[in-house]
Amino acid sequence: MNEKNSQDNTFRQLVELMAALRGPEGCPWDRKQTPESLKPFLVEECYEVIDALDEGQPDKIKEELGDLLFQIIFHARIAEEPDNSQCKTS
Numbered sequence: 001m002n003e004k005n006s007q008d009n010t011f012r013q014l015v016e017l018m019a020a021l022r023g024p025e026g027c028p029w030d031r032k033q034t035p036e037s038l039k040p041f042l043v044e045e046c047y048e049v050i051d052a053l054d055e056g057q058p059d060k061i062k063e064e065l066g067d068l069l070f071q072i073i074f075h076a077r078i079a080e081e082p083d084n085s086q087c088k089t090s
Helices: 003-021 030-033 035-055 057-078
Strands: none
Touching: 003 035, 003 057, 035 057
């Protein structure tokens, strides 16, 4: 398997993990989260990425970008769920 296929597979696994966590048999905490309840975590991860960039430590940057990506996947999963009324504003 080449590097691109490996990365594609890893990303797909992350998306599938979030789908499982949000699914009927998933984690109760993850299932009850909304974009609003996740905002503090998203902001925190952004600041942690900035701190890591300021420190200039590649391993720390990689770790924090992974955490931020997980938050993005979390929000994307909520947005694509059939009852995504949590994402609608009116």
